[in-house]
Amino acid sequence: MRKSNFLFISMIILMAITRVVLVLSCVHMFIDPNYNMGSWLMVFVLASFAVVMVIGVVLEKFHLRKIGFYALHIGLVLVLIGCFMYFLKGQSYTLTFPVDDTTYYTVTPTTEDGEKLDLLMDIKITEAVTEYYSPTYSVYNVDTESGEMELIEGDLEIIDGYLDLGPYGGTNMSEAELNAALSSFTNPTTGATSVYYYITSTTAVIQNITPSHYEAKFVLASAEYEEYYGSDDSPLILTVNHPIYRGGWKIYLMAVSGSGNAQYVTLMFKKDPGEIVTLIGIVLLVAGSFISAFMPAGKPKKKKEVNTTRKGGAK
Amino acid sequence: MDFLQVVILISFITYYVAAVLYILKKNLLAYIFHGVGFAGNLILVGYNWWVNGYVPFISMYQVMTFICALFTLSNIYMHFVNKDKWMGQYFAICSGVLMTGVFFMYGSASLIWRRVPALQSIYFIPHVLFYTLAYSLFAVSFVMCIERLLFSGNDEEKKRRLDKGIYDVVRLSFPFATAAMLIGAVWANEVWGQFWSWDDKENWALITWVLYAIYLHCRRNEKLRKIQYVFIILGLLAVGMTMFGVSYFGSGVHAYT
Numbered sequence: 001m002r003k004s005n006f007l008f009i010s011m012i013i014l015m016a017i018t019r020v021v022l023v024l025s026c027v028h029m030f031i032d033p034n035y036n037m038g039s040w041l042m043v044f045v046l047a048s049f050a051v052v053m054v055i056g057v058v059l060e061k062f063h064l065r066k067i068g069f070y071a072l073h074i075g076l077v078l079v080l081i082g083c084f085m086y087f088l089k090g091q092s093y094t095l096t097f098p099v100d101d102t103t104y105y106t107v108t109p110t111t112e113d114g115e116k117l118d119l120l121m122d123i124k125i126t127e128a129v130t131e132y133y134s135p136t137y138s139v140y141n142v143d144t145e146s147g148e149m150e151l152i153e154g155d156l157e158i159i160d161g162y163l164d165l166g167p168y169g170g171t172n173m174s175e176a177e178l179n180a181a182l183s184s185f186t187n188p189t190t191g192a193t194s195v196y197y198y199i200t201s202t203t204a205v206i207q208n209i210t211p212s213h214y215e216a217k218f219v220l221a222s223a224e225y226e227e228y229y230g231s232d233d234s235p236l237i238l239t240v241n242h243p244i245y246r247g248g249w250k251i252y253l254m255a256v257s258g259s260g261n262a263q264y265v266t267l268m269f270k271k272d273p274g275e276i277v278t279l280i281g282i283v284l285l286v287a288g289s290f291i292s293a294f295m296p297a298g299k300p301k302k303k304k305e306v307n308t309t310r311k312g313g314a315k
Numbered sequence: 316m317d318f319l320q321v322v323i324l325i326s327f328i329t330y331y332v333a334a335v336l337y338i339l340k341k342n343l344l345a346y347i348f349h350g351v352g353f354a355g356n357l358i359l360v361g362y363n364w365w366v367n368g369y370v371p372f373i374s375m376y377q378v379m380t381f382i383c384a385l386f387t388l389s390n391i392y393m394h395f396v397n398k399d400k401w402m403g404q405y406f407a408i409c410s411g412v413l414m415t416g417v418f419f420m421y422g423s424a425s426l427i428w429r430r431v432p433a434l435q436s437i438y439f440i441p442h443v444l445f446y447t448l449a450y451s452l453f454a455v456s457f458v459m460c461i462e463r464l465l466f467s468g469n470d471e472e473k474k475r476r477l478d479k480g481i482y483d484v485v486r487l488s489f490p491f492a493t494a495a496m497l498i499g500a501v502w503a504n505e506v507w508g509q510f511w512s513w514d515d516k517e518n519w520a521l522i523t524w525v526l527y528a529i530y531l532h533c534r535r536n537e538k539l540r541k542i543q544y545v546f547i548i549l550g551l552l553a554v555g556m557t558m559f560g561v562s563y564f565g566s567g568v569h570a571y572t
Contacts, residue, residue: 007536011529018525025518029561036513083510092508133429155427210429240432241506252508268508278510282497289490 006059013052020045043087050080068295072288078281085274092270093119094254099263101126101232104221107269119269120223121247126235128256128263131213137163138206139199149204165199182207214256215239216265222247238267319362323418326355326383330411337404349407353387356414360384366427372443373428375562376420379413382451386410389452389487397483401476405458409451438502445495446520450554452488453527456481457551460544481547482534485527492524519557526550 020042028035053073060066093109104122111117137156140149156163162172173181181197195207217235221228229246230236238244238253245251248271255266272278316324329352336345359380363371371377390406393399430439463477499517500510511517526546533543 007532007539011532011539014525014529014532018522018529021518021522021525025513025515025522028513028518029515086509136427151422211431212429213435214432241436241502243505243508250508252506254508270508275504279501282501286490286494286497289493293486293490 006056010052010056013049017045017049043084046080047084050077053077068288068291068293070288071284072292075281075284075286075288079278079285080281082274082276082278082281085277086272090270090272090274092268092272093117094266094268096255096257096264096266097123097125099125099128099216099258099265104219109269119249121249122221122223123267124219125216125265126219126232127215127217128265129213129215129217130211130256133210133212134158136208138208139165140204140206142198142202142204144202152203165205213239214253216253216256216267218265220246220251224248319359320418320421322355322358323414323421326352326359327411327414327418328352329355330383330407330414334404334407334411337407342403345403345407349387349390349403352407352410352414353384356380356384356387356410359417369430370440372440372447373430373434375559376417377428378443378447379417379420382447383410383414383417385448385451386413386455389448389455393483393487397487399480399483402455402459402480402484405455405462408458409454413454433506436502436506438498438505442495442498442502445491445498449488449492449495450558452484453492453523453551453554456484456488456547459484460547464544481544485530485547489527489531492527496520496524515561516557519553519561523550523553523557526553 024035024042053076057070057073057077060069093107095107095109097105101124104124107119107121107123109117109119134157136154137158138154139152139156141152142149156165158175158178161175163175163178164172178197182195183197185194185196195209196204198204216238217230218238219228219230219232219235225247227247236244236246238251240253243250243252249269250271252268252270253265254268256263257266258264329348333345333349333352336342336348360371363377363380367373367377371381386406386409390403393402393406459477459481463474463481467474467477499520503512504510527550530543530546530550533539533546
């Protein structure tokens with residue numbers, strides 16, 4: 001196959017990918033937010049893309065100058081292979097457990113088909129921690145008819161025990177007075193909670209609470225490996241962005257919810273056979289793209305011919 | 316109008332003035348105005364950084380302020396390293412346009428954004444930094460593309476120079492777009508348990524990446540070069556959708572950005 005013909009074919013495939021992703025993402029965005037884009041259609045398109053890239057690499061005449069090209073395209077193929085391996089054989093289950101330092105709960109997720117699986121593990125969540133940044137306060141004008149709110153002043157903080165609302169509240173408000181005045185409202189549609197109080201009928205102060213840290217402590221008993229991971233005195237600690245490998249599974253902290261004696265922790269258990277392949281592919285792809293950009297292969301520079309003729313004639 | 320709004324106003328005015336001066340080939344004056352705009356821009360970035368206590372990458376206001384500054388830094392790179400000394404007006408125009416948007420965004424949202432636990436990651440800074448750099452350069456390539464298509468007339472020398480300039484800019488930006496997308500994938504695997512979740516933001520970032528990949532492939536063939544600029548234009552539309560459209564229309568794990 002001629003290289004120019006092959007380039008046309010690869011362009012067609014690339015454009016096809018763009019169209020497929022564009023159409024499916026529009027469906028996802030505007031029609032059905034639950035639409036699953038990781039379908040066999042996408043697999044077929046991406047598999048075609050991978051085949052085209054393999055052919056492209058094979059057709060390209062080998063030279064060390066083109067190391068960036070090879071790394072980029074081989075990396076992309078490896079990424080697709082790794083993702084396909086997960087698509088075929090990967091497992092991931094999300095479960096919620098109560099925080100209860102006296103009871104082990106079996107890890108038995110339910111599949112999409114309704115089948116109950118036993119991951120041969122028991123888990124005891126001994127503690128869940130949620131920390132917050134110190135709250136800030138924002139003043140809004142509220143349109144009582146439409147309910148729309150316009151920010152007037154933001155990022156106000158309690159200083160020396162007082163919140164200075166300036167022209168909006170007339171006087172300083174002590175933290176105790178503020179806490180007494182604040183009301184809590186939970187949106188029945190979204191579930192989001194706002195903490196606010198009205199200074200006047202059309203001006204409201206909203207308390208902004210942002211979580212700074214989530215943590216779950218737990219003990220894991222694996223029947224498969226006949227081993228305990230962590231203990232009551234030294235439990236395993238799981239935080240967001242820092243999953244851990246235990247009992248053959250990669251465990252993620254997805255959420256901490258509830259309060260007081262009714263706290264819950266949501267964990268995800270995952271097995272990804274293609275993870276290493278995907279990561280290697282990513283490294284190659286990034287390295288290849290930088291090499292191609294900053295050290296383009298191009299044509300080899302011709303060596304300058306040495307001109308032995310002196311200016312002004314012979315010696 | 317407070318001090319910061321005045322700084323924003325001065326910045327975008329001096330950026331526009333610099334762009335005009337570059338076009339009029341008054342380079343020394345253009346450098347001075349560009350420098351003043353950049354200095355104001357740095358004040359804004361520095362203030363946002365100080366107020367937040369960390370790199371200002373959370374809100375759209377902070378990111379756009381940062382991108383404005385990146386335009387000038389990219390111009391310096393293209394000028395001294397790539398030896399493309401004629402691109403100043405494009406970078407200045409892009410800075411001016413974006414800084415105008417910053418002016419109207421100022422005060423519409425809180426300046427302080429606290430990082431939720433999902434954003435507390437070593438991947439956060441490189442992911443956002445590389446995306447801002449890549450998208451800023453894509454914007455510059457778009458401006459150059461518009462001039463190439465609409466304002467080059469019969470000037471073949473200008474067309475050749477713009478052809479090469481657009482290619483140089485996209486060639487520089489593409490690896491950063493690639494790295495940003497894949498750092499995001501690695502980060503997603505650490506926080507959400509999957510490299511790619513077909514989230515709206517991810518989809519449009521992928522569409523953007525593929526469009527510029529198509530442009531780069533077009534450059535390799537004489538026939539395909541005739542349609543290369545279609546993908547520069549579509550690419551910037553995709554960038555706009557990725558940065559702004561998804562926030563208004565989309566949902567998913569990137570919903571807070």
